[in-house]
Amino acid sequence: MDVLDRAETYLQLHGRLIDRLRFAALFRGGSRERVLDVLRCYQNTDGGFGHALEPDLRGAGSQPEPVEIAFWILDELAAFDSPMVLAACDYLSGITTGDGGVPFVLPSVRDDPRGPWWQTDDDPPGNLVPTASLAGLLHKHAISHPWLATATGFCWSRIAAVQETSPYEARAIVTFLNLVPDREWAEAEFARLREAILATVALDPDTPGEAHFPLDFAPEPLRLPLFTQGVLDAHLDALVAAQSTDGGWSPNFPIWTPLVKHEWSGYLTVHQLKTLRAYGRLPG
Structure with missing residues (x-):
């Protein structure tokens, strides 16, 4: 399976409804209105x-x-x-x-x-x-x-x-x-x-713990000259590699109660896919 299929499987198994619908709207031609319907409930x-x-x-x-x-x-x-x-x-x-x-x-x-x-x-x-x-x-x-x-x-x-x-x-x-x-x-x-x-900013993609990486500051190309293309490319490579075997991306900040791991992971999985697409890193 490619990166999107794996992420979709992860979201189906673990993601909140709003994040499953966000994925569908952004990557599968799904309904934007359904996302808004759920967002109104918050x-x-x-x-x-x-x-x-x-x-x-x-x-x-x-x-x-x-x-x-x-x-x-x-x-x-x-x-x-x-x-x-x-x-x-x-x-x-x-x-x-x-x-x-x-x-x-x-x-x-x-x-x-x-x-x-x-x-x-x-x-x-x-x-x-x-x-x-x-x-x-x-x-x-x-x-x-x-x-x-x-x-x-x-x-x-x-x-x-x-x-x-x-x-x-x-x-x-x-x-x-x-x-x-x-x-x-x-x-x-x-x-x-x-x-x-x-x-x-943690410029080393392998920085452990609650690090803040270039793509956290620039999840899509910025007007501001904050990072070189070489820095962005290295972190995009690392982001692709960080997709877990079950298809999601996990937070690198503390998890204080079990439920929030999957709630954050679902939100972040959609976010990371958006970043990869913004930089032309998704297949197709």
């Missing part, structure tokens, strides 16, 4: 998303990070015309802090089972994770909503203060700078931060 009446759309947040209540996952799914389906988007923006407006960003996680997370790293203060500040990625995707799709101007101002201000960064923050910065319309400003900040961003 959206709450406040416009936010919960219900373990982000597998490490097991609660039903809305949190900022599941909105980012929803936006990436809507992006891959070219479905930013869905009413889910503006409803989510209304939710983001309601949780935006005085500095103009949304927090990494809200204190309500304490009421629910969750990965042990989901911790927060009582009054958390805005964070580039996930504000920058959310704003970048809204800009990509030219969405008009008052929250976007507020969030964009927050991102420019917070990015201007960055000297050193961490992998998840760096990935959010790259997403924002890659997608924001003001290219002159984006390219100037990228030039200033390029070395700091690269300092968070």
Whole structure:
């Protein structure tokens, strides 16, 4: 079987419904609307998303990070015309802090089972994770909503203060700078931060543990000159080789309860196939 057939078998055996339907829509000519139907089940009446759309947040209540996952799914389906988007923006407006960003996680997370790293203060500040990625995707799709101007101002201000960064923050910065319309400003900040961003990247494909690789920053070709083609080719080769014998790709971050391994693996399997296709690495 080829890479797609093996991945399809893995998803049939282990994947969530939404990830099986994502695969079908993206690679088998399946229905985009069916994916959207399932995604709506993760959206709450406040416009936010919960219900373990982000597998490490097991609660039903809305949190900022599941909105980012929803936006990436809507992006891959070219479905930013869905009413889910503006409803989510209304939710983001309601949780935006005085500095103009949304927090990494809200204190309500304490009421629910969750990965042990989901911790927060009582009054958390805005964070580039996930504000920058959310704003970048809204800009990509030219969405008009008052929250976007507020969030964009927050991102420019917070990015201007960055000297050193961490992998998840760096990935959010790259997403924002890659997608924001003001290219002159984006390219100037990228030039200033390029070395700091690269300092968070594992350039050796064999780096063990919770490493962040070039393709995590560039799951499709970027406008920004972050990696050489040689670096990308080496990591694409490694990505192909990393498909397991049962057809999936597994996370390299901690698994704190057994169910999330397959939930994350299903999500990541579709994600890795998208990356291989974006770089012309899928058969046919």
